[in-house]
Amino acid sequence: MFRQGNKIKQSKSAYIGSVLLIVSAFLPSLDVLSKWLIPGMNEARDSRGVLMTVNIWLATLYLSPVILIIATYFRPNPKLYFFPLCMFLYAGAVYFSPIIGKEVNYLQLNSWLFFVISVFSALCFMYTLRYVRMLTLVETSESDFHEDVKEKFDMLTAENDRLKNKIRSLENKLDENS
């Protein structure tokens, strides 16, 4: 159960969406899990000579965004977007780690710093989005407010002119009578 919009959301679709989000986040880790769980998976190759783990990794990598897009249609808990964001940042950082000249492996102890940086980056990203949303709301509501104030002032100015004209016409009438 969580709040979505102004309502408390407790629907099956939201649960399914949330589960799909988490699945999409951890799906690209399937090759590492298979290495841990299935003996001999490290060496297994397909008919083209490509490692099975690489095949699994590529397949899950392409499948994961599809699941992520499907999950959005179920209106999941928005906080759970943190997981795919964090895991993809982490995977990207680990993949490009040879640039810094260090050997870093996915879901291994030597990548803890990358993981911490990914978590921190994902949190920063989400908080920045939240801040941008707030800024947008502030700007929109301010512009609406300015429109209303301008409208009111125009109305008051028109009323003021009308009253001035009325006073002037009354003064003219008084002058004519005197």
Added chain:
Amino acid sequence: MKTPEYLLLQKMLNKNRRMYQQNKIEFEEYIENHSLIMDKLNKSIFKMETVDFNYLVAIDTDDCLEKFRKGINIVQFNLN
């Protein structure tokens, strides 16, 4: 990610404007409410108590002026 408090304040802003456009509240009250809500919105930390949160959610579909004013009071004073 939109927080529930953010969405409530957004709703109160819209409701305030709608009330003014329907001539249910005066211009002075509209300005006062607007500045109050904007002030809360500019404070990034804004947490509602559950009872008040539920009250504000409930007035979403209600256009009663008294309830709206009570909602504005909640926004003004219920800052944890």
